[in-house]
Amino acid sequence: MSRKSRRDWLRAGLRRLARGGIDHVRVEPLAKELDVTKGSFYWHFTDRTALLDAMLQEWAEVATEAVIGQAEEAGAEPEARLRRLTTIASEGFDAQLELALRDWGRRDEAVSRTLGEVDDRRMSYLRKLLRESGFAAIDVEVRAFLLYSAVLGDALRPHARGRLGRKRLLDEAVALLVAPTGRTGKRKT
Amino acid sequence: MSRKSRRDWLRAGLRRLARGGIDHVRVEPLAKELDVTKGSFYWHFTDRTALLDAMLQEWAEVATEAVIGQAEEAGAEPEARLRRLTTIASEGFDAQLELALRDWGRRDEAVSRTLGEVDDRRMSYLRKLLRESGFAAIDVEVRAFLLYSAVLGDALRPHARGRLGRKRLLDEAVALLVAPTGRTGKRKT
DNA sequence: CTTGGTCAATACGCTACCGTATGGTCCATC
């Protein structure tokens, strides 16, 4: 077929990472998928490892800003931005890729580190929004953690069934965490 | 070395799954680890697939009761049982194994199904405890989801740094979800 | 002490990849 750029290989690699995990990112199958031979690959990359490194870096650069940037579009109100998170979670970012990255990170310390950095930046942003919403110090920590966990937890349970739909459940969860005052949910006691 | 039982292979397989993911559960490396040859393996199992199936089933049987059973030990009070979850999360169950299972499930529909079943049983238990604590219907759903997500989210962020420690953060999160009334955390409006 | 059952070692062929080496094609430039 046509010629492939370094970027083509990269995106194909990330696709495969999301689908099958890092162990399924192999050069020959990748080549077949792109309708070229590995001759092309080894011109663009020295190594399979080089591809993996590039993939990680590529993701790290995109991942942080993607989430934060989309939240900013929701308006200036921190509450609105926080609520926007549920939409982002279901569309704006590739949950499968996130999970695959995290699984990869369990085996590769370097991956784990950059993953931690991305998490930190995202969490910092969440904390900022929560502070602006008027939560006290400890609550900011806890709610940021819970918000982030909710988004990841949602992705981790594809077979979830319940009376609430997935989207709805996530919406309610965020609502609870962002504005608990006024809807405690207790009926007795 | 000495003879290996079917169970030995199984446990070694699960260990390897937790460490390196399902793609690292291979019979020859496994044999080396157990100080035997694959001759042994192919006596106990017909196939690599047979081992994987057995591993999944083994986990499914143990996993549900393990978590619930430990919660029961905390006493009859649903609140106490709920709070006990944080301890369970950090000790009582193998978080790495859980994550590896979930990653495996992203690629294998059968795995995904049993994973979903286990999740359902655990969530049902959480919902039951939350109902007993007096939460209304929707809140039960949402809080159960958030509790479960918190435990998983904790495992997903090994590099988490914050002023609160990991254990402490999880404690606070559970506290927030189990008894939000009386500690809303808002300081202004 | 022989026999049968249980479990393991060894050897074999096969497939899927990796990485290298070498040559080929296309295209711009002179």
Next chain:
DNA sequence: GATGGACCATACGGTAGCGTATTGACCAAG
């Protein structure tokens, strides 16, 4: 229209793992 660089195909040797077939060690029962 020759040349050089960018890009790709092909062929090769090497490793890791799968599954099978065969043989062997050990032990209990007869």
